[in-house]
Amino acid sequence: MKNLKKDIEQKQFHRVYLLYGPESYLRIRYRDLLTKAILPDEGDMNLNIMKADSITEQDIIDQAETLPFFADMRVIRLDDTGLFKLKLSRGDAFRKPAELLPDYLAKIPETTVIIFNEENIDKRSRMYKAVQKYGLAVEFKEADEKTLTAFVLKMLAREGLRIRPSTMEYFLNRTGNDMNHIRRETDKLIHYIRGCGDAEEVTREDIEAIVSDRIENRIFEMITDIAASKTKEALSLYADLLAGKEPPMRILSLITREFNNLLLIKEMSSQGESRDAIAKAAGMPPFAVRKSMDLLRSYTNEQLERAVKLCIQSDEDIKNGKITDRMAVELIILHAGF
Numbered sequence: 001m002k003n004l005k006k007d008i009e010q011k012q013f014h015r016v017y018l019l020y021g022p023e024s025y026l027r028i029r030y031r032d033l034l035t036k037a038i039l040p041d042e043g044d045m046n047l048n049i050m051k052a053d054s055i056t057e058q059d060i061i062d063q064a065e066t067l068p069f070f071a072d073m074r075v076i077r078l079d080d081t082g083l084f085k086l087k088l089s090r091g092d093a094f095r096k097p098a099e100l101l102p103d104y105l106a107k108i109p110e111t112t113v114i115i116f117n118e119e120n121i122d123k124r125s126r127m128y129k130a131v132q133k134y135g136l137a138v139e140f141k142e143a144d145e146k147t148l149t150a151f152v153l154k155m156l157a158r159e160g161l162r163i164r165p166s167t168m169e170y171f172l173n174r175t176g177n178d179m180n181h182i183r184r185e186t187d188k189l190i191h192y193i194r195g196c197g198d199a200e201e202v203t204r205e206d207i208e209a210i211v212s213d214r215i216e217n218r219i220f221e222m223i224t225d226i227a228a229s230k231t232k233e234a235l236s237l238y239a240d241l242l243a244g245k246e247p248p249m250r251i252l253s254l255i256t257r258e259f260n261n262l263l264l265i266k267e268m269s270s271q272g273e274s275r276d277a278i279a280k281a282a283g284m285p286p287f288a289v290r291k292s293m294d295l296l297r298s299y300t301n302e303q304l305e306r307a308v309k310l311c312i313q314s315d316e317d318i319k320n321g322k323i324t325d326r327m328a329v330e331l332i333i334l335h336a337g338f
Contacts, residue, residue, distance in 0.1 A: 008037045015108040016135030020118045023140040025179035046074045052081040057100040064112045076114045084121035102126035105134045163202040177285045219254045227298035234333045248325035256311035263304040307336045
């Protein structure tokens with residue numbers, strides 16, 4: 001990220017860039033900032049946004065070899081090509097891994113910059129190794145709690161709104177850590193508060209009134225009820241999810257993931273690992289780890305291991321036709337409690 005910012009500020013550019021990773025908001029933002037730095041004029045005819053599902057590698061090369069029109073630079077931009085994978089899937093734009101482009105990246109004209117924007121890549125691919133050698137690859141990981149907090153505070157401050165730290169944690173726990181989703185939910189929150197009067201502070205009640213609750217939070221609430229032997233409440237939550245058209249198999253997958261995370265958190269915390277280290281290992285934001293630690297007082301390692309095994313066995317029974325997916329989740333709710 002540091003080198004990318006330096007290129008943008010100093011306007012000294014590599015011939016090829018790969019922006020990749022799960023944080024799409026920042027990835028797209030820096031893609032656009034990079035494009036703007038190279039081609040300051042909006043609507044510049046030297047910007048070629050190529051649709052990966054309707055071109056070939058040779059098309060990209062031919063366009064790269066084309067001189068810019070009355071300008072110094074030409075930018076070619078491609079999104080989610082799949083060319084940085086070892087094995088492409090049906091949903092990828094190209095049918096097979098790159099063959100021509102890895103060698104061509106060494107020969108890109110000085111008048112051309114190619115920007116690849118990819119969510120998923122394989123660092124063993126020829127394309128990734130070629131970008132590493134001839135250009136700049138920048139990974140956009142999921143934002144940490146500090147970044148997310150600053151992001152929301154900046155949006156609220158522009159509207160003259162403030163928020164307490166505990167309320168901010170509740171908001172982020174409700175939204176998750178996808179910055180695109182957080183931006184949308186913050187916009188909704190701002191419009192809701194401004195429509196209700198002249199309040200200067202975001203409250204928990206405001207968040208509950210307007211911010212969408214993620215299914216992961218409902219699953220966590222369900223597991224909390226299971227741990228407390230509140231079977232009726234857990235079944236009621238399950239019924240609500242089904243009424244909201246959530247597939248039972250997705251619910252089962254999320255329950256399994258939650259129990260696995262709880263087991264990992266319990267084991268790592270017993271070994272004295274820091275909350276940040278646990279969050280990184282579990283792929284969770286630190287505020288979610290704090291919430292999970294409170295729940296873990298209700299579980300032993302053995303109980304969590306049993307719950308995970310029950311989830312895995314239920315998945316196998318569904319695939320073998322021994323039980324329906326809907327009933328499998330009901331049985332987990334009934335038997336995973338202690």
